[in-house]
Amino acid sequence: MLRSEQHILDVNDIQLSVHVAGPEDGQPVWLLHGFPECWYSWRHQMQALADAGYRAFAPEMRGYGRSSAPAAIEAYDILTICADIQRAMDHFGHQQVAMVGHDWGANIAWYLALLEPERVKVVSGMSVPFGGRPKRPIIDMMRERFKDKFLYILYFQEPGPAEAELEADIPRTLRILMHGRPNSGNGLISEKPADSRWLNDYTDPGEPPAWCPPEAFDVYVETYLDNGFHGPINWYRNYERNWERTADLAGKQVLQPAQFIIGDRDPVGKLESFTIERMPQVVPRVEQHIIERCGHWVQSQKPEEVNALLLDFLRRHY
Structure with a gap:
């Protein structure tokens, strides 16, 4: 059983819950x-990090969870979320860190590497690659490309319907998304009408996958019981604001040692195939790894392989 301590920080006008494990003098890994x-x-x-002498945050x-969940959509733009972590690093007195992220967390990690080139010494992104700031908002391109199809990100744009669907039965929602096996299509994109509901493509498997045992599943469910999904979904409603607020980062590269890990069955790989191919142009020192027989939840589905890659990367560069 993991031994960790929880800190509730007052940073960036919110309360941020941070769980910490590992020796107090260990190099920080976020x-x-x-x-x-x-x-x-x-x-x-x-x-694994604690056992190797690092201090994990x-x-x-x-x-999410015990952290604040402001109501305003604009409270979830990428620079605001990055600032949460920057101010938390200030709180702990971190001068140099390793920054690791998965899914949306990977996107935050990539941007923190751009924003903090001296403090973020190394960066590891899982499932979501980095292609730099686009020439126009990504959401505009999505609306053009998927105007006649269902795309979950476009479905998220209108406040209300997605929250109602996902919050109707939180354990069911999490079971479905963890298994990630739609009745047709890949779950993220579908030929169904653009105004359809998301989860009607799925059958509830009745239990979480093997990689998420009951004690872990309980933590996931508890994360969403108090504040629901409005905060997490609001991350998806800031593509235009993100683009506007990051103008000064246009053309910048992530120059730190970097790592990218993705499962070979991750549907994001297909959605982001172009970005993965061009990532070395924007992240020239990136080491890319594909984990076989693995879906989207890479650090949970294949923890031994992810830990081996991450620890080797940290040993060599951090």
């Missing part, structure tokens, strides 16, 4: 979770 996840998705990595990201 672990940023994605959607729909929780800090406990990093339990295997936190234990796993926040409950803005909108």
Whole structure:
């Protein structure tokens, strides 16, 4: 069982919950979770890092769990979320860190590497690659490309319907998304009408996958019981604001040693195939790894392989 301590920080006008494990003098490694996840998705990595002498910091990201979940959509733009972590690093006195993220957390990790080139010494992104700031908002391109199809990100744009669907039965929602086996299509994109509901493509498997045992599943469910999904989904409603607020980062590269890990069965790989191919142009020192027989929840599904890659990367560069 993972031994960790929880800190509730007052940073960036919110309360941020951060779970910490490992020796107090260990080099700090930040672990940023994605959607729909929780800090406990990093339990295997936190234990491995602690055993290797590092000190692991796993926040409950803005909108999740014990952290604050502001109502305003604009409270979830990428620079605001990055600032949560920057101010938390200030709180702990971190001068140099390793930044690791999965899914949305990977996107935050990539941007923190751009924003903090001296403090973020190394960066590891899982499942979501980095292609730099686009020439126009990504959401505009999605609307053009998927105007006649269902895309979950476009479905998320209108406040209300997605929250109502996902919150109707939180354990069912999490079971479905963890298994990630739609009745047709890949679950993220579908030929069904653009105004359809998301989860009607799925059958409830009745129990979480083997990689999420009951005690872990309980932590996931508890994460969403108090504040629901409005905060996490609001991350997806800031593509235009993110683009506007990052103008000064246009053309910048992530120059630190970097790592990218993705499962060979991760549907994000197909959605982001172009970005993965061009990532070395924007992240020239990136080491890319594909884990076989693995879906989207890579650090939970294949913890031993992820831990081996991450620890080797940290030993060589951090």
